[in-house]
Amino acid sequence: MSAKNTYTEAVGRRKTATARVRIVEAKNPAIVVNDTDAAAYFPGAQLVESVYAPMKAIGASYAVTAKVSGGGKKAQATALQLGLARALVEADAERRKELKVRGFLTRDARAVERKKFGLRKARRAPQWSKR
Numbered sequence: 001m002s003a004k005n006t007y008t009e010a011v012g013r014r015k016t017a018t019a020r021v022r023i024v025e026a027k028n029p030a031i032v033v034n035d036t037d038a039a040a041y042f043p044g045a046q047l048v049e050s051v052y053a054p055m056k057a058i059g060a061s062y063a064v065t066a067k068v069s070g071g072g073k074k075a076q077a078t079a080l081q082l083g084l085a086r087a088l089v090e091a092d093a094e095r096r097k098e099l100k101v102r103g104f105l106t107r108d109a110r111a112v113e114r115k116k117f118g119l120r121k122a123r124r125a126p127q128w129s130k131r
Contacts, residue, residue, distance in 0.1 A: 007023060010083050010087035012080060012107075014071065014108055016070040016111070017071025017076045017079040018070055018079060019066050020067045020068075021084050021086075022066070023063070023064050023087045023088065026061060026062055028061070029060075029064070030063050031051055031066065032063075032065045042076075047073060051081055054085040054088055060095075062091075068080060082107060089105065
């Protein structure tokens with residue numbers, strides 16, 4: 001990444017949320033989500049900390065721009081965290097082990113089960129009456 005405009009891109013997903021993440025080397029780390037600062041975009045300090053966690057874990061300093069869509073704020077934050085971790089590994093493969101041990105490269109596959117016909121929800125059946 002010797003050129004000034006070179007970036008590394010990766011995608012992270014969680015439930016129905018998707019985050020497209022681009023990182024560029026910078027002296028002071030900053031995360032911009034949908035043209036807004038991460039601290040302003042995500043409610044609460046816990047989500048902001050979880051987004052910055054992969055960079056803090058390896059002590060990297062990058063300027064991050066991300067486009068997130070779908071899902072709720074927490075799912076978007078988790079998708080962004082995964083996308084950022086994948087981009088960091090793509091930029092430098094030696095970081096993979098540290099990020100993998102801390103669980104940043106694991107994709108959480110849990111999602112809402114679809115509703116089935118004849119049922120009220122995915123598994124909730126209508127109340128049964130004997131007579």
